[in-house]
Amino acid sequence: MNGRILNKKMDFYANHTRILVAVDSIIFGFNENDTELKVLLLKRKFEPAKGEWSLMGGFVRPEESLDEAAQRIVLQLTGLDNVYMEQLYSFGDPDRDPGGRIISVSYVSLIKINEYDRELAKHHGAFWIPLSELPKLIFDHNDMVSKALRKLRIRARTQPIGFELLPEKFTIPQLQRLYEAIYQAPFDKRNFRRKVLTMGLLDKLDEKEKETSKKGAYYYKFNATKYEELLQGGFNFEL
Amino acid sequence: MNGRILNKKMDFYANHTRILVAVDSIIFGFNENDTELKVLLLKRKFEPAKGEWSLMGGFVRPEESLDEAAQRIVLQLTGLDNVYMEQLYSFGDPDRDPGGRIISVSYVSLIKINEYDRELAKHHGAFWIPLSELPKLIFDHNDMVSKALRKLRIRARTQPIGFELLPEKFTIPQLQRLYEAIYQAPFDKRNFRRKVLTMGLLDKLDEKEKETSKKGAYYYKFNATKYEELLQGGFNFEL
DNA sequence: CCAAAAGTGTTCATCGTACACCCATGT
DNA sequence: ACATGGGTGTACGATGAACACTTTTGG
Secondary structure, three states, X not given: OOOOOOOOOOXXXXXXXXXXXXXXXXXXXXXXXXXXXXXXXXXOOOOOOOOOEEOEEEEOOOOOOHHHHHHHHHHHHHOOOOOEEEEEEEEOOOOOOOOOOEEEEEEEEXXXXXXXXXXXXXXXXXXXXXXXXXXXXXXXXXXXXHHHHHHHHHHHHHOOOHHHHOOOEEEHHHHHHHHHHHHOOOOOHHHHHHHHHHOOOEEEEEEEEOOOOOOOEEEEEEOHHHHHHHHHOOOXXXX | OOOOOOOOOOOOOOOOOXXXXXXXXXXXXXXXXXXXXXXXXXXXXXXXXXXXXXXXXEEXXXXXXXXXXXXXHHHHHHOOOOOEEEEEEEEOOOOOOOOOOEEEEEEEEEEEHHHOOHHHXXXXXXXXXXXHHOOOEOOOHHHHHHHHHHHHXXXXXXXXXXXXXXXOEEEHHHHHHHHHHHHOOOOOHHHHHHHHHHOOOXXXXXXXXXXXXXXXXXXXXXXXXXXXXXXXXXXXXXX
């Protein structure tokens, strides 16, 4: 029988097989002037499947929770702490990894590409790959990415998580480009602007972004406090 | 270091700690004339927490997938095979179970109360408990039930899973009572009937159910084939 | 002065919601 | 005959979708 209890707890559950548990992270990123969503992928540095494309992952340690493991892994790769993260799904086919029986708990993270540590990522052999150019990944990692994208699309409609992918100050056109990237579909800018502004969650700043146009677009800030307040009153974010 | 590889695969992942992985099932049930949704709970027969209320669970075996483990567990308890089942969430706090470090992958199942094996369930010490009388459960099982209910409510609006809780033939008032049980809110019967029927997914039978009223209510059947067809055309179930 | 992106209103169809009475029948 | 649950239609407001022109300003 595999596995032996070495910790101090009483051994109520002896005679059951222990299994390796990993966490794999689908890390989505966006740059405020991008037009496409990107995934952070890496070239695997060890066997099996060395040299192939994969998601960032690692094994769950005995003393940490799943969430902690996921945060640790994203921190290792990007230098970013406290990123938006959500558990996605657990993959447990006994043959999913040819290297052994591993159950993988997958997580989706959203990060602002500009804020991550390029050196750290490069050191791990990580690259931002646009979703349209997603390569074949190891094992079931392509399934993970599809599932993550599906979940992101559903979530982004009903919760204000899009802002996790943008800097604190952003313009309405930038926000629209983000949503167009997430849904890979164009939106009408009049309808989009109205919908976003009538929710009353964006504070307009006096400052303009002048890189992308001569006229310049006003910056806005997401007002998280107001969002919490509205939630109390049964408000539903809906985009 | 915990764990040793005993199978024939190469040992690529030595030096990582293996963990006990369990599957816990939130089994929702409904009776066509119920007015409330029920959960199948059991009195725990072993330590730790012997005698307390808990969900049905079991450890994942080396050769089975997570889905298989979940199906096996529900089969053991109810005698039902091929029930509707969906993975919910994985709980992995290192202290969630005082008996040892266990990661639990939870599943939601929907079953028709009339079709399960009462003897089998009784033998396991299982009882149907209405949601309104949900007791304190062991560990994080109450969290699991809340999460399951939240997910059920979301799913039932956008996918025709309600029919998993009803017999093949059911009346519109029965269907309405089910939805009222799921959402714990009353619906307008004229609007409900119209919405349900205009989707075109229900076939009306020539037969009436005469138990609950003198007039009798027509039976309907969910037409899964038609549902598949409509899905191709981009149809969205929405209730 | 012109190119390029930002910003702005109205119309129409659709959908959700509210609402009250008749029907069939077993007792 | 009456009580009980089944079955039906309409009107109104809200919401989402389509659609084109003006504004600003750097070059």
